[in-house]
Amino acid sequence: MNGETILPYLIIVPLFGAFSMPIISLAGRKAREAWAVIISGITLLVGSAVFHSVYENGPMLYTLGAKSPFGKANFPVRIVWEVDLLSALMVLMVTLVAFLAVLYSLGYMKHDTGLDKYYTLILILELGMLGIAITGDLFNFYVFLEIMSIASYALVAFRNDTWEGIEAGIKYMFVGSIASSLVLLGIALLYGQYGTLTMGYLAVKIAQNPTVVAKVALAFFIAGLLFKSGASPVHMWLADAHPAAPSSISAMLSGLVIKIGGVYALARILFSIYGSSVNMKTVGWVIIIFACITLIVGNAMAVIQTDMKRLLAYSSVGQIGYILLGIGIGLAAYGSRTGDIALAGAIYHTFNHALMKALLFLIAGAVIHELGTRNLNELSGLAKTMPKTTFAFLIGAAAIVGLPPLNGFASKWLIYESSAMFNPILATIAVIGTAFCTAAYVRVLYTFFGKPSEKVMNARDPDATMLWPMIILALAIIVMGLFPWQISDKVMIPVAKALENQLGYIATLMGGA
Amino acid sequence: MLGYWDALYFVFVFIIGLILAYLLDKWAKRSGMGTRETGDGTKIFISGEDPDRIIPGFEHLEGNYTGRNVMWGLTYALKNFFAVLRRDHTGLLTDYASYLVITTAFVLGVLLIWG
Numbered sequence: 001m002n003g004e005t006i007l008p009y010l011i012i013v014p015l016f017g018a019f020s021m022p023i024i025s026l027a028g029r030k031a032r033e034a035w036a037v038i039i040s041g042i043t044l045l046v047g048s049a050v051f052h053s054v055y056e057n058g059p060m061l062y063t064l065g066a067k068s069p070f071g072k073a074n075f076p077v078r079i080v081w082e083v084d085l086l087s088a089l090m091v092l093m094v095t096l097v098a099f100l101a102v103l104y105s106l107g108y109m110k111h112d113t114g115l116d117k118y119y120t121l122i123l124i125l126e127l128g129m130l131g132i133a134i135t136g137d138l139f140n141f142y143v144f145l146e147i148m149s150i151a152s153y154a155l156v157a158f159r160n161d162t163w164e165g166i167e168a169g170i171k172y173m174f175v176g177s178i179a180s181s182l183v184l185l186g187i188a189l190l191y192g193q194y195g196t197l198t199m200g201y202l203a204v205k206i207a208q209n210p211t212v213v214a215k216v217a218l219a220f221f222i223a224g225l226l227f228k229s230g231a232s233p234v235h236m237w238l239a240d241a242h243p244a245a246p247s248s249i250s251a252m253l254s255g256l257v258i259k260i261g262g263v264y265a266l267a268r269i270l271f272s273i274y275g276s277s278v279n280m281k282t283v284g285w286v287i288i289i290f291a292c293i294t295l296i297v298g299n300a301m302a303v304i305q306t307d308m309k310r311l312l313a314y315s316s317v318g319q320i321g322y323i324l325l326g327i328g329i330g331l332a333a334y335g336s337r338t339g340d341i342a343l344a345g346a347i348y349h350t351f352n353h354a355l356m357k358a359l360l361f362l363i364a365g366a367v368i369h370e371l372g373t374r375n376l377n378e379l380s381g382l383a384k385t386m387p388k389t390t391f392a393f394l395i396g397a398a399a400i401v402g403l404p405p406l407n408g409f410a411s412k413w414l415i416y417e418s419s420a421m422f423n424p425i426l427a428t429i430a431v432i433g434t435a436f437c438t439a440a441y442v443r444v445l446y447t448f449f450g451k452p453s454e455k456v457m458n459a460r461d462p463d464a465t466m467l468w469p470m471i472i473l474a475l476a477i478i479v480m481g482l483f484p485w486q487i488s489d490k491v492m493i494p495v496a497k498a499l500e501n502q503l504g505y506i507a508t509l510m511g512g513a
Numbered sequence: 514m515l516g517y518w519d520a521l522y523f524v525f526v527f528i529i530g531l532i533l534a535y536l537l538d539k540w541a542k543r544s545g546m547g548t549r550e551t552g553d554g555t556k557i558f559i560s561g562e563d564p565d566r567i568i569p570g571f572e573h574l575e576g577n578y579t580g581r582n583v584m585w586g587l588t589y590a591l592k593n594f595f596a597v598l599r600r601d602h603t604g605l606l607t608d609y610a611s612y613l614v615i616t617t618a619f620v621l622g623v624l625l626i627w628g
């Protein structure tokens with residue numbers, strides 16, 4: 001079976017799984033849980049196969065409802081799914097973390113009710129993200145963005161017995177909808193001006209006739225997607241929404257949603273659509289400015305949190321700053337070696353952070369599950385009673401701080417190095433951000449390894465369904481850390497090159513004729 | 514060469530760090546005022562602060578601060594910065610929307626002028 005044949009199953013499988021969930025749920029709790037694991041497991045297999053196929057055979061193009069994107073017109077008119085190496089990597093990341101989140105949910109959500117809705121939403125969230133990663137059509141992208149966003153709003157407010165979830169969900173939905181509207185407005189402007197929604201063909205049309213309308217649309221895209229990424233100063237929703245969601249969902253929101261719906265979408269639009277049509281230096285510097293604010297504000301806010309999940313949420317904001325810094329330098333130094341390294345670092349850190357932050361949120365969930373609190377002041381001495389969980393936290397924290405030889409080091413190093421080559425002041429800001437990040441995580445570790453408080457004495461490590469996803473993520477972090485440059489050279493640099501190669505993206509679309 | 518590192522370098526750095534830590538420990542033990550190796554009689558080396566004088570909440574402004582209060586030092590030194598950040602994070606939906614509008618206006622302005 002070749003890549004193009006299996007690609008639709010990336011959407012079909014979770015879509016079928018989500019909508020059949022209420023029916024399967026009639027057969028009981030065990031059937032529902034097994035169904036969720038099977039569906040997300042099959043999606044992981046399909047995602048791995050898609051990645052393997054793209055890695056071996058190059059980009060793939062799938063036209064919906066026709067053999068060619070041209071249909072009967074003389075320009076690409078059909079909806080296309082275009083998967084290059086970056087998309088494929090994102091697909092692998094989404095399917096892997098989503099599978100582990102579903103597995104973790106079996107133990108974590110066992111005391112909750114309404115789980116048919118929960119598993120339906122989690123699969124819809126996954127398919128929304130997968131759609132964003134693979135689509136080559138701008139309106140199709142918007143549809144998947146909304147599918148992902150609406151599932152996220154609902155999941156943030158899933159535990160509606162507390163005010164926190166509902167308030168966070170409403171805030172997230174309200175401002176998230178404004179951000180989505182900006183993206184939709186950008187798409188409408190481009191469609192009105194150029195008469196096409198196919199990303200590759202839009203790139204050609206904008207390059208032929210770059211107009212003010214295209215720039216206005218770009219501004220709307222950047223603003224809307226910076227919001228979805230959780231970049232500062234439009235990050236405040238994230239610190240409300242991510243801690244309020246159940247921890248398995250927090251892992252997906254912080255690990256995946258802000259990457260796919262934010263930085264990936266931003267990078268795709270900036271490089272694949274606008275690549276040769278705007279002043280890359282200006283756009284790059286705009287992103288860099290937001291990146292610097294983000295990595296300082298996010299990491300600094302993490303230092304002063306007493307709520308463990310809120311600390312992790314602010315830390316996610318900080319890490320998005322590093323990814324945006326890499327993308328910004330990749331744009332501003334487009335075509336140079338510095339730009340390549342920065343972009344590879346950004347993509348590498350996107351993948352690494354998905355693993356690290358998923359792990360840390362799953363750990364936070366295990367702690368909440370056992371102790372019913374996420375207040376750091378009450379978690380002193382946790383290492384004594386939850387040693388495996390604490391060890392996993394140690395791995396995750398060390399990786400996110402960028403301690404060698406874990407995976408976070410390699411990606412951060414690439415970002416530091418490229419920023420030092422591009423502008424040493426940026427490297428200094430990045431290091432200051434890391435100093436804050438270190439302070440925030442050392443504080444948690446200090447708490448965990450401190451004198452055991454009475455509250456933690458009865459806690460114990462969670463059961464296997466919750467522990468295994470954490471172990472798998474911790475192992476992935478360690479193993480990826482052992483081969484940093486092999487991964488960088490064989491995967492991340494080619495992915496960065498694929499993203500930069502706008503002509504290749506267009507050729508894949510046109511070659512499908 | 515930039516862009517590449519060798520895990521061996523980190524092993525060397527780690528070993529050097531261990532040697533430095535050992536030397537520091539030896540020096541601190543010699544010059545510290547503690548009377549016991551462990552337990553309550555131990556005085557914190559280097560900073561030489563009397564733990565009994567430390568008021569919970571670290572509000573006192575006199576004397577030295579001990580090594581374990583590095584975190585306090587960080588937050589105290591940057592308290593104005595953190596206060597500004599805290600003040601800014603109001604949790605109000607209207608502020609969230611305002612920041613989104615400001616961000617959009619900023620990006621739009623920059624792109625229209627220099628894009």
